[in-house]
Structure formats: structure tokens, C-alpha cells
Amino acid sequence: MTNAEIIATDPGWIILVKGLLIFIVCVVATLMSVWGERRLVARMQQRLGPNRVGPFGLIQSLADGVKLALKEDLIPKAADRIVFVLAPIISATTCFMSFAVIPLSGKVNLFGHETVMQLTDIPVGVLYVLAIASVGVYGIVLAGWSSGSTYPLLGGLRSSAQVISYEVAMGLSLVAVFIYAGSMSTAEIVEAQNQWWFCVTLFPSFVIYAISMVGETNRAPFDLAEAEGELVGGFHTEYSSLKFALFFLAEYVNIVAVSALATTLFLGGYHALPGLGFTESWLGGWFTVIWFLAKVVFFFFIFVWLRGTLPRLRYDQFMKFGWKVLIPFSLLWIMIVSTLRVLSQQGAPRSVLIGFSFGIVLLVLAGSSLFESSKKRRALEDALGEVPAPSFPVPAIPGKTNKNRAEQING
Amino acid sequence: MDSVALEVGRTLAPEAILFWILAPLAVAAALGMLFVKKAVHSALLLAWVMVTLAIFYIAQDALFLGIVQIIVYTGAVMMLFLFILMLVGVDSSDSLVETIRGQRSTAIVAAIGLSGLLLSLIGRANLGVEAVGLRDANSSGNVQGIARELFTNYVWAFEVVSALLITAALGAMVLAHSTSTKSRTAQRDQSIARFRGASIATAAGLPGSGVYALHNAVDVPALLPDGSPAPSSISATLDARGDMLSSKPFELEVKEVEED
Numbered sequence: 001m002t003n004a005e006i007i008a009t010d011p012g013w014i015i016l017v018k019g020l021l022i023f024i025v026c027v028v029a030t031l032m033s034v035w036g037e038r039r040l041v042a043r044m045q046q047r048l049g050p051n052r053v054g055p056f057g058l059i060q061s062l063a064d065g066v067k068l069a070l071k072e073d074l075i076p077k078a079a080d081r082i083v084f085v086l087a088p089i090i091s092a093t094t095c096f097m098s099f100a101v102i103p104l105s106g107k108v109n110l111f112g113h114e115t116v117m118q119l120t121d122i123p124v125g126v127l128y129v130l131a132i133a134s135v136g137v138y139g140i141v142l143a144g145w146s147s148g149s150t151y152p153l154l155g156g157l158r159s160s161a162q163v164i165s166y167e168v169a170m171g172l173s174l175v176a177v178f179i180y181a182g183s184m185s186t187a188e189i190v191e192a193q194n195q196w197w198f199c200v201t202l203f204p205s206f207v208i209y210a211i212s213m214v215g216e217t218n219r220a221p222f223d224l225a226e227a228e229g230e231l232v233g234g235f236h237t238e239y240s241s242l243k244f245a246l247f248f249l250a251e252y253v254n255i256v257a258v259s260a261l262a263t264t265l266f267l268g269g270y271h272a273l274p275g276l277g278f279t280e281s282w283l284g285g286w287f288t289v290i291w292f293l294a295k296v297v298f299f300f301f302i303f304v305w306l307r308g309t310l311p312r313l314r315y316d317q318f319m320k321f322g323w324k325v326l327i328p329f330s331l332l333w334i335m336i337v338s339t340l341r342v343l344s345q346q347g348a349p350r351s352v353l354i355g356f357s358f359g360i361v362l363l364v365l366a367g368s369s370l371f372e373s374s375k376k377r378r379a380l381e382d383a384l385g386e387v388p389a390p391s392f393p394v395p396a397i398p399g400k401t402n403k404n405r406a407e408q409i410n411g
Numbered sequence: 412m413d414s415v416a417l418e419v420g421r422t423l424a425p426e427a428i429l430f431w432i433l434a435p436l437a438v439a440a441a442l443g444m445l446f447v448k449k450a451v452h453s454a455l456l457l458a459w460v461m462v463t464l465a466i467f468y469i470a471q472d473a474l475f476l477g478i479v480q481i482i483v484y485t486g487a488v489m490m491l492f493l494f495i496l497m498l499v500g501v502d503s504s505d506s507l508v509e510t511i512r513g514q515r516s517t518a519i520v521a522a523i524g525l526s527g528l529l530l531s532l533i534g535r536a537n538l539g540v541e542a543v544g545l546r547d548a549n550s551s552g553n554v555q556g557i558a559r560e561l562f563t564n565y566v567w568a569f570e571v572v573s574a575l576l577i578t579a580a581l582g583a584m585v586l587a588h589s590t591s592t593k594s595r596t597a598q599r600d601q602s603i604a605r606f607r608g609a610s611i612a613t614a615a616g617l618p619g620s621g622v623y624a625l626h627n628a629v630d631v632p633a634l635l636p637d638g639s640p641a642p643s644s645i646s647a648t649l650d651a652r653g654d655m656l657s658s659k660p661f662e663l664e665v666k667e668v669e670e671d
Contacts, residue, residue: 083451123554127478134486138458141490145451145497153497160494164487184554 003187078148088246091139155234159225166215173208190269259299623661
């Protein structure tokens with residue numbers, strides 16, 4: 001039985017219970033991850049981090065949340081009131097929705113009913129996640145616009161440009177997964193990774209997804225939308241109290257969501273590490289949830305590690321990287337993957353496949369060495385200085401100052 | 412998915428409920444889009460109409476189409492619209508002055524023509540007939556069915572449309588592009604200029620504005636070690652606007668001590 005068939009037999013109350021469980025997991029994950037991030041970053045900076053409220057400071061984020069909720073709720077005079085209130089609601093609701101299609105476990109027994117911890121399995125599950133993510137951006141953009149203030153507007157503009165461009169790279173990185181899994185349903189993609197995880201077989205896709213997921217969630221080093229050194233707080237500068245708390249919640253739930261998607265698509269989802277498959281039947285199947293959460297925590301650790309290590313990129317560098325490096329590279333990779341796939345489907349012998357891969361590697365090496373040598377030549381030309389201007393009047397060449405031009409015009 | 416497969420004409424109860432909740436909302440949003448004053452509100456209402464349309468597509472068994480509608484229209488196209496509209500600012504409403512002559516009458520004629528066309532098409536629709544071939548088309552999966560159609564029967568139209576779109580995008584870029592005749596001074600150039608300039612006195616940056624007991628705003632020049640005011644410590648914009656104050660009234664009065 002596939003996941004979709006199992007889910008179809010769920011009675012209504014099981015669906016409600018599952019929805020509630022997913023919601024609780026997300027909220028608790030947010031509290032835990034705020035605490036975890038602060039402790040980890042503190043460790044990386046040789047500090048202790050929150051350690052007063054509760055054991056190891058575990059309830060610190062809960063205390064902070066209560067304090068945040070009790071603060072004064074301000075709406076600036078220049079703000080557009082309806083949109084100002086709508087924006088955090090959009091952000092906070094959409095971030096939970098993508099969890100509906102993520103399979104959190106294998107077959108388990110929930111109150112005497114055999115099911116899987118997945119709310120629904122649709123044939124275009126991964127596209128659904130992308131669609132929800134693109135609606136979620138509205139929250140940030142509208143918050144920036146409706147605040148009626150300069151810094152939030154700049155933050156909102158930056159973030160919309162950023163998320164749109166990194167969503168392209170993210171979508172392209174998923175194409176290779178779709179081609180190899182032969183499906184866009186999350187459950188079937190997990191099943192397709194029974195033997196080899198896609199992070200091994202489709203390593204370039206995994207790298208592109210990992211980079212673009214950081215860009216997509218507005219996290220360091222790509223947190224240009226809320227760059228506190230330049231934009232105060234970016235899109236949420238004017239927000240306070242619960243409305244700010246909703247943005248805060250949305251950011252962390254989004255991190256967990258992209259990590260969960262990465263786990264599902266590239267790290268074999270709820271399956272155990274290779275060689276530990278026997279653990280999947282422990283606790284009546286519930287142990288698979290632990291495997292899933294462990295992989296999500298791994299991705300979360302990477303997020304924190306990046307934040308603790310890397311400085312923020314400049315905006316133009318960031319956009320250049322997205323459009324001129326990530327997107328062309330993923331297009332090229334998709335071409336290679338689909339060629340290989342078609343070759344193997346047409347029953348080409350193994351020698352042809354190996355030869356093709358070898359040829360691609362050679363081409364990449366040749367291309368990179370050509371690029372390097374042309375870069376060296378250009379540097380040499382720059383060092384040699386400008387070519388002297390001819391004796392007759394010529395129009396200015398873009399990027400070059402024509403020293404004789406003023407003299408030519410003035411006679 | 413077969414459980415949701417619908418036959419046109421005999422609408423299932425859940426779909427009917429969905430329709431009667433969402434359709435009025437969609438129509439209200441569409442009307443609101445026409446009548447609200449701010450452009451961003453219009454764009455938002457349009458985005459909502461697109462989302463409801465996507466939900467209708469999904470309810471009609473076109474799952475892929477519905478999701479793609481949200482990704483492409485709500486996520487990309489409307490977001491670009493918003494991107495432009497945001498630059499208009501929060502408290503400006505559109506000017507209602509007609510810039511093209513006869514715009515209104517032409518628009519009315521075109522609207523009547525279009526609505527006539529649409530009405531005649533909708534009027535010819537066959538209601539109460541079972542959907543022909545829906546099950547057949549979706550037999551190997553909705554996505555696979557669309558993919559097969561796109562890349563076999565309609566591959567030529569598909570490619571032509573993509574070529575058209577790429578041409579349009581390139582054309583827009585060429586039209587909007589202008590080559591600057593001088594290269595922009597970047598951070599690096601400015602840094603070099605500071606050290607290679609006539610004096611390296613300001614290499615570490617210009618002095619900050621003055622801080623006095625009676626005034627510490629940015630519009631009063633600081634004092635140099637010799638006691639003379641330094642206008643370079645004030646933003647050139649303030650100076651040009653004539654908003655620069657004299658630092659004289661804020662200076663500490665030094666009493667001349669007569670020496671014996």
C-alpha cells in the first residue's frame with residue numbers, strides 16, 4: 001500500500017489528531033530551536049548562552065515569548081492598517097501549511113489505527129511546498145510596504161527579489177530529484193531512496209538546494225532583508241508585540257520546513273541510516289520519527305553554524321551569485337542528468353554511461369582552465385594600461401576615460 | 412485521486428459547498444479590485460482571486476494546474492507587480508487624470524466587445540453532460556498526462572510560446588538598458604582615492620559633526636584642534652540646503668586671561 005492509499009482510509013478524527021500533532025511539533029520545534037541556536041552560537045563564540053530559566057535554560061524562549069506577547073502593540077501612524085495586520089498573519093499561517101505533505105514517519109499505530117504521520121499525499125506534493133513558500137513571501141513584502149517607513153520598504157524589496165531569484169534555483173535543483181524518483185509526491189520520493197539517498201547520487205542538486213534554502217529563509221549569510229547593520233530590522237522594523245512574535249515564529253518554522261523538505265528529498269526522509277534499517281521497526285514504527293527529527297536537527301545545526309561563521313554578503317554579490325552561478329549551473333546539471341537518465345532507460349551499455357560521465361568531467365575541467373587563463377590574460381591587459389587615444393575625435397568608450405577628448409572638443 | 416473524480420453536471424456535495432463559499436468571495440474580491448483606491452490593495456485582491464481560481468482547479472481534478480497557477484501567477488507574476496507598486500509608496504493613490512485622449516470611450520467599446528464574446532462562449536457551454544475522456548486523460552497520472560500532451564501534440568506551440576516570451580524579456584532588457592559612459596566609482600576606487608589624494612589627513616574618514624553642551628545635532632560643524640570650525644564634518648546636502656548652523660554660539664566662551 002502506498003502512503004496515499006493508507007491516508008485515504010483515515011477517519012476524520014485521525015486527520016484532526018495528525019493536524020494537531022504537526023502543529024504542536026512545529027511550535028515546540030520553534031521554542032527548542034531558538035534555545036538551541038542561542039546555545040550553539042554562544043558555544044561558537046565562547047559564551048554560555050541562556051542557562052537560567054529551567055534546566056540548561058530550556059524554558060528561556062517560552063519566557064521570552066510571554067514577555068513579547070505582553071509588550072505594547074504599536075501601529076505607526078503612516079502605516080496601512082489592514083495590510084499591516086494582514087502581513088504577519090500570512091507569514092505565520094503559510095509556514096505551517098507545507099508540513100501537510102511531509103512524511104514524518106513510516107507506518108505507525110495511532111490510537112489503534114494504522115496510518116502514516118503525513119496529513120496528505122498529493123501527486124504534486126513538492127510543487128505544493130514551493131507554492132506555499134511563494135505565498136509566504138507576501139507576508140514579508142506586505143509588511144515592508146505597509147509600515148510606511150523607509151527601512152522596512154527597502155527590506156521588503158530586497159527580500160522579494162531575493163526569494164524570487166532563489167526560488168528559481170531551488171525549483172531547478174528539484175528537477176533532477178523528480179527525474180530520478182519519477183514522481184513529485186513526497187512519499188514516493190522517500191520510497192525511491194530505498195537504496196541510495198539522493199544526496200549521494202544527485203550531489204550537485206543537493207548542494208544547490210542547500211544553498212538556496214538558506215537564501216529562501218532569509219538566514220545569515222543571506223539575511224539581507226533584515227540586515228540589522230544597514231536596515232535596522234528590515235521588513236519587521238515597525239512591528240512589536242505579538243505581530244513581531246508571529247514573524248519570529250514564521251522564520252523558525254520556515255527553517256524547520258525547508259530542513260524537513262531537504263530531509264525528505266535528499267536524506268531518505270524517515271528512513272534509518274544505511275546499515276541501521278532494523279531500527280525502523282522499533283517502538284512499533286515510531287522510531288522512524290526520531291530518525292526524521294535527527295536529520296532535521298542536523299540541517300538546523302548547519303543553519304546555526306553558517307550564522308556563527310560567515311559574514312553577510314553584499315546585496316549585488318548575492319544576486320550575482322544566484323543568477324550567474326547557481327541558475328546556469330543547475331540548468332547544466334539538469335541537462336546532464338536527463339541525458340544520463342534517457343541513455344540508461346534506452347538500455348545503453350554501462351561503458352557508454354561511464355564514457356559520457358567521463359567526457360562531462362573532462363569538459364568541465366577544460367572549461368574551468370580556459371576561464372582561469374582568460375582571467376589571467378585580462379588582468380595582464382589591465383596592468384598594461386590604456387591604449388592611447390587616436391588623433392581624430394571619437395565617441396567615449398563605455399568604461400574607459402578618453403583623456404584627449406576634452407582637448408579635441410575644445411580645440 | 413479517483414475518489415475525487417467528478418462528473419460535470421452532477422456536482423458532488425463537498426465541491427458545491429466549496430463553490431458557494433469561495434465563489435462569492437472571489438467575485439467580491441474581483442469587484443473590490445476595481446473599486447479600491449490604492450494600487451497595492453488592488454494587487455492583493457487580484458492575488459486572492461488567483462488563489463481561489465487555483466482552489467477551483469484543484470477541486471475539478473486539475474491538481475497540477477491549480478498548484479502551478481499559485482506558483483506562477485500568485486508567486487511570480489503578482490509578486491513582480493507588487494515589487495513595482497511598492498515603489499509608489501504607502502500613502503499615494505493613483506492619479507485619475509487621463510493621459511491618452513479617448514481612452515475612456517475606447518475602453519468601454521472594448522469591454523462591451525469582450526463581454527459579448529465571453530457571454531456567447533459561456534452561453535454555448537453544454538451543461539449537464541458527463542466529462543468526456545477525463546478519466547482516460549488522467550489514467551497514468553495527472554502530471555504525466557499533461558507532460559505527454561505538452562511534449563508530443565503541442566510541442567510546437569509550446570516552443571513557439573517560450574521563444575516569444577524570451578524575445579519579449581530580451582527586448583525589455585535591451586530597451587531598458589543604458590550603457591554608462593563612465594565607470595561608477597565603487598567602494599574600492601573611493602578607498603584608493605582617499606589614500607592617493609593630495610593629503611592623507613582624511614584617509615580614515617571625514618570628521619564627525621560637533622558635539623556641544625547646548626547642541627549635538629548633525630548640522631553644526633565640529634571644531635578642529637586649532638579651534639576653527641570644520642565644514643567638512645557636515646553632510647554636503649545640509650550645506651547645499653543652507654541648513655548648516657554656525658558653531659560659534661555653541662562654543663565654550665574662553666575668557667582671555669591677562670598675563671602679567
